[in-house]
Amino acid sequence: MKAVLIFSGGLDSSTLLYHLLSKGYEVSAVTFIYGQKHSKEIEFAKKLVEKAKEIGKLDHRIVDISSIHDLISFGAITGNEKVPEGFYTEESQKVTIVPNRNMILLSIAAGYAVKIGAKEVYYAAHRSDYSIYPDCRKEFVKALDTAIYLGNLWNPVELKAPFIDKTKAEIVELGLRLKVPYEFTWSCYRGEERPCLSCGTCIERTEAFLLNGVRDPLLSEKEWNRAVENYKILGKNPRPKLG
Numbered sequence: 482m483k484a485v486l487i488f489s490g491g492l493d494s495s496t497l498l499y500h501l502l503s504k505g506y507e508v509s510a511v512t513f514i515y516g517q518k519h520s521k522e523i524e525f526a527k528k529l530v531e532k533a534k535e536i537g538k539l540d541h542r543i544v545d546i547s548s549i550h551d552l553i554s555f556g557a558i559t560g561n562e563k564v565p566e567g568f569y570t571e572e573s574q575k576v577t578i579v580p581n582r583n584m585i586l587l588s589i590a591a592g593y594a595v596k597i598g599a600k601e602v603y604y605a606a607h608r609s610d611y612s613i614y615p616d617c618r619k620e621f622v623k624a625l626d627t628a629i630y631l632g633n634l635w636n637p638v639e640l641k642a643p644f645i646d647k648t649k650a651e652i653v654e655l656g657l658r659l660k661v662p663y664e665f666t667w668s669c670y671r672g673e674e675r676p677c678l679s680c681g682t683c684i685e686r687t688e689a690f691l692l693n694g695v696r697d698p699l700l701s702e703k704e705w706n707r708a709v710e711n712y713k714i715l716g717k718n719p720r721p722k723l724g
């Protein structure tokens with residue numbers, strides 16, 4: 482069984498990679514460079530792939546589509562806005578939207594799947610992203626699955642998002658069981674030498690490990706203590722409503 486996976490090098494897609502390998506899939510992981518302001522996730526993606534090769538069959542492509550950057554640069558991930566501090570509120574998180582990103586990436590991945598004879602395309606959309614990112618919702622997955630099917634009728638490909646009902650903490654719970662080497666995953670939006678421990682994605686990552694009762698293995702003990710302190714202060718903003 483072959484599958485194509487959109488693989489960012491973050492916590493969610495790394496867990497999905499291990500999940501697919503544990504189910505015996507041969508995985509073609511694709512990491513896109515689409516104009517992110519830093520390449521930290523990509524460096525980590527390479528390291529994680531090397532580890533994952535110990536448990537299953539996979540290949541990894543890094544695809545540079547950054548020439549489209551000008552067309553979609555917007556907000557804090559690809560544009561000029563600042564990455565917000567603290568837990569996501571709906572408004573603060575909206576600056577982290579990259580317009581139509583998942584549709585663009587999944588569309589390319591679907592074409593690649595047809596080419597290599599893979600029947601399924603996976604991405605790690607999850608419940609915690611639901612309220613802010615419309616392209617992480619079930620309705621979107623269903624509609625795009627239909628479009629990909631119709632657009633490739635002679636070589637049908639299915640779109641799958643098996644984590645769509647899972648929170649980040651539940652994803653980490655699964656990943657800990659699958660022994661995902663989370664020390665080789667990167668989440669911080671800021672891309673400095675070490676995680677900033679105070680942006681929305683750092684706070685969310687801290688919460689996911691905290692709820693599982695373990696230290697984030699990416700962090701030293703000192704950093705972890707600081708992350709937990711930040712979570713206590715900055716994590717108090719209201720969470721976005723889950724759908």
Ligand SMILES: [Zn+2]
Nearest residue numbers: 669677680683
């Ligand atoms: Zn951060």
